[in-house]
Amino acid sequence: MVEKAAYVTADDLCQRLRAASLRPTRQRLVLAELLFARGHRHITAEALHGEATRAGIGVSLATVYNTLHQFTAAGILRQVAVDATRTYFDTNVDAHQHFYVEDTGMLIDIPGDSIAVSGLPHPPRGTRIDRVDVVVRISKA
């Protein structure tokens, strides 16, 4: 709901990792900084690996995947399923929805309090609702 402070210190990130019982290694700090230092992001593993590499920090792709999954398990990231060919990770873990630009593969947040879904039938007996995802697919013109 409330936007995070624009600047996040290395110490902040350290805390966050410790809180998740993750050792603050060089790799995790670099990735955490790329992910969380400036506002929210929607990014794929490959893209994040590219950024780290371009930034001159050696992080293997395996570590990027490990880290993204650990962060997701820790609840500081979430996955968004919009396209069968790539997995997006979202640094915004508040309830919210997405525009998906099919031409470019870009995701745009829709604040959680702007959209309402009504008329949901009961889930099948023996199941409970984990989440309601809304993806608004848009394209040029």
Added chain:
Amino acid sequence: MVEKAAYVTADDLCQRLRAASLRPTRQRLVLAELLFARGHRHITAEALHGEATRAGIGVSLATVYNTLHQFTAAGILRQVAVDATRTYFDTNVDAHQHFYVEDTGMLIDIPGDSIAVSGLPHPPRGTRIDRVDVVVRISKA
């Protein structure tokens, strides 16, 4: 909206293929029958290939993929993106939404007229909305 007749004849299927400028080959007819002969289905390429093979008809996996994509282009199938690891094809092309059972990978239709999404912001200028997908993720207990 209206449910299709329970029985679909081979001739029906032929027509449908011709209407899409697709030659009614043995393979396409077999796949069309598996897909459309009895109510609606949500199925992956691999699963459909398995069914065809088990039914004793030789259809290559490449042909299954080709056919599913051709049917999708023709508007008699649509794809559903719920899980990054597999692509589901849906024989129900009317406006409707889904429950997704995360434990089993099963999809369950939610009639289009039961759910309403309100409060959608305008799409970014220069884009138009193609579709609004709602996925209700559910799991056991």
Added chain:
DNA sequence: ATCTTCTTTAGAATTGTTCTAAACTGTTGA
């Protein structure tokens, strides 16, 4: 029948992701 075009297919290739096991690093506490 013949020709043309469309279709099928085996197998290779590609993509995105996960696994393995060995080397390395952070943390702890003697």
Added chain:
DNA sequence: TCAACAGTTTAGAACAATTCTAAAGAAGAT
């Protein structure tokens, strides 16, 4: 301070889903 242990990283292999290639086969038109 430093060994010892547990947690972490990584290259590379493996895997799963899907697409591509190019050659052989089947359909429709004449």
